[in-house]
Amino acid sequence: MHHTSILAKPLTLKNGVTIKNRFFKAALSETLAKKDDGPSRLLVNLYRTWARGGAGLLITGNVMIDRRAKGEPGNVVVEDERDLVLLEEWAKAGTENGTHLWMQLNHPGKQSPKMLSQDPVAPSPIPLSGDIKGFFNPPRALTAEEIEDLILRFGNSARIAKKAGFTGVQIHAAHGYLINQFLSPHHNGRSDEWGGSLENRMRFLVRVYTEIRKQVGEQFPIGIKLNSSDFQRGGFTEEESMQVVKKISELGIDLIEISGGNYEQPKMLVAEARESTKKREAYFLEFAEKVRKITSSPLVVTGGFRSLDGMTKALTDSGIDMVGIGKPFALVPDLPNQASQGKFTSITTNPIKTGVKSIDKSASLLELGWYEQQLLRIGKGNKPKPNYNVWKSLFRILLTQGTAAFKKRRS
Numbered sequence: 320m321h322h323t324s325i326l327a328k329p330l331t332l333k334n335g336v337t338i339k340n341r342f343f344k345a346a347l348s349e350t351l352a353k354k355d356d357g358p359s360r361l362l363v364n365l366y367r368t369w370a371r372g373g374a375g376l377l378i379t380g381n382v383m384i385d386r387r388a389k390g391e392p393g394n395v396v397v398e399d400e401r402d403l404v405l406l407e408e409w410a411k412a413g414t415e416n417g418t419h420l421w422m423q424l425n426h427p428g429k430q431s432p433k434m435l436s437q438d439p440v441a442p443s444p445i446p447l448s449g450d451i452k453g454f455f456n457p458p459r460a461l462t463a464e465e466i467e468d469l470i471l472r473f474g475n476s477a478r479i480a481k482k483a484g485f486t487g488v489q490i491h492a493a494h495g496y497l498i499n500q501f502l503s504p505h506h507n508g509r510s511d512e513w514g515g516s517l518e519n520r521m522r523f524l525v526r527v528y529t530e531i532r533k534q535v536g537e538q539f540p541i542g543i544k545l546n547s548s549d550f551q552r553g554g555f556t557e558e559e560s561m562q563v564v565k566k567i568s569e570l571g572i573d574l575i576e577i578s579g580g581n582y583e584q585p586k587m588l589v590a591e592a593r594e595s596t597k598k599r600e601a602y603f604l605e606f607a608e609k610v611r612k613i614t615s616s617p618l619v620v621t622g623g624f625r626s627l628d629g630m631t632k633a634l635t636d637s638g639i640d641m642v643g644i645g646k647p648f649a650l651v652p653d654l655p656n657q658a659s660q661g662k663f664t665s666i667t668t669n670p671i672k673t674g675v676k677s678i679d680k681s682a683s684l685l686e687l688g689w690y691e692q693q694l695l696r697i698g699k700g701n702k703p704k705p706n707y708n709v710w711k712s713l714f715r716i717l718l719t720q721g722t723a724a725f726k727k728r729r730s
C-alpha cells in the first residue's frame with residue numbers, strides 16, 4: 320500500500336478527534352475475562368499486539384454492563400470501579416502506537432444462554448425461535464424501573480471506560496441483543512412508551528445514547544453498531560434502520576458501524592452467496608451506500624472484507640469512511656502494517672467445519688470457538704494458527720462451556 324493510499328489517510332471526527340487510518344478492528348468477543356469477570360493479562364497482551372499491528376481503531380469485544388446478564392462465559396463486566404487498575408492496563412496497551420481503543424458496551428437481553436441466565440430479561444416475554452431455542456430460557460419482560468436502571472448502567476460503564484483511558488465507546492445495538500430487541504417489532508410487543516411505533520421502539524437506544532453522552536461529555540467519541548436489518552419476517556427493516564440512523568446522527572453520534580442479523584439469522588458471520596456481494600466482498604455495502612445519502616456521520620461497514628482491493632474500493636466508490644474487519648484480525652493481527660509494507664493483499668477465511676453434518680450445523684459455534692482460540696493464542700504471545708485443528712477447538716469449547724454451548728450463539 321502506497322502511503323497516499325486512501326486506507327492510510329487519517330479520519331477526523333466531528334468532535335475533532337483524529338483516527339490515524341481507516342482500518343477498524345471490529346468487536347471480536349475474546350471470552351478472556353478472569354473468573355471474577357475482570358479483564359485478564361491475556362486481554363492486555365492481545366490488545367497490545369493489535370495496537371502495534373497498525374489499526375487506527377480497535378473496538379473491544381462486547382463488555383457487559385450488568386453482571387447478572389452475560390452473553391457468554393468469559394465476558395468482561397464493567398458495572399463499577401472494582402477493576403479500574405486492570406482496565407487502565409488494558410486501555411494503555413490498546414492505545415499504544417497512537418491507536419484508538421473503544422469499549423463496546425452490551426446487554427444480551429434474551430440472548431443470554433441457559434447456563435448463564437435462569438431468568439433472562441427482554442422487552443417482551445417472547446422466546447427465541449428455531450434450532451437455537453433450546454439453549455435459552457424464555458425471557459420475562461423488563462419492568463419500567465428496570466429499563467431506567469439499565470439506561471443508567473450503560474452510562475456508568477461508559478464513564479468508567481473513559482476514566483480508565485479508553486478513547487471512546489461503542490453501543491452494541493446490533494445482532495439481536497437487548498437494544499436490537501427493543502428496535503425489533505418482532506421481539507418488542509410492549510404497549511407502553513417503549514414499544515409500538517418506531518419512535519417508541521428506538522426510545523431505549525436514544526435514552527442509552529443520551530445518558531452515555533451526559534456521563535462522558537461532548538468531546539468523547541460514542542459510536543454505534545447497528546443492524547441494516549434483522550432478516551426476519553416482522554423484524555427490524557432497512558427502512559427502519561435508516562430512520563434510526565437519521566435520529567442518532569441528529570443527536571450527535573460520532574461513528575456508525577453497519578452489520579446485520581442475530582442468533583436466529585446469523586447473517587453477520589456468513590457470506591451471502593449473491594454474486595454482487597461476492598464481487599464486492601462486504602455483505603452490507605449496498606445498504607451502506609443508501610445510508611451514506613442520509614447522514615454525514617462517519618460510516619463503517621463490517622462483514623466480509625478480505626482483500627486490500629475490496630477495502631480500497633469500498634472507501635473510494637461507496638463513500639464509507641472506515642473498513643470494519645473481524646476474523647482477518649484474528650489471523651493477521653498486524654494486517655494494517657503488512658498492508659502498508661506491501662505484504663498483505665488478501666486472506667481467505669474458510670468456513671470452519673468438521674465434516675460431520677450433525678456438528679457442522681452449529682456452524683456459528685464452531686466459527687466463534689475456533690476464532691476465540693486464535694485470540695487466546697495471541698494473548699499468550701503465540702502466533703495465530705490458520706491450520707488449527709477444528710476438533711481441538713471443539714474439544715476446548717466442550718471443556719470450557721459444556722454441551723450447552725452447542726447453539727448458534729453470538730456475535
Ligand SMILES: Cc1cc2nc3c(=O)[nH]c(=O)nc-3n(C[C@H](O)[C@H](O)[C@H](O)COP(=O)(O)O)c2cc1C
Pocket residue numbers: 345346347348349379380381423491493494544578587588621622623624643644645646647686687688690691729730
Ligand atoms: C469470534 C467472534 C466474536 C465476535 N464478537 C463480537 C462482539 O463481541 N460484538 C460484535 O459486535 N460483533 C462480534 N462479532 C462479529 C464481528 O464483529 C463481525 O461483525 C463479523 O465477524 C463479520 O466481520 P468479518 O467478516 O470481517 O469477520 C464476532 C465475530 C467473531 C468471529
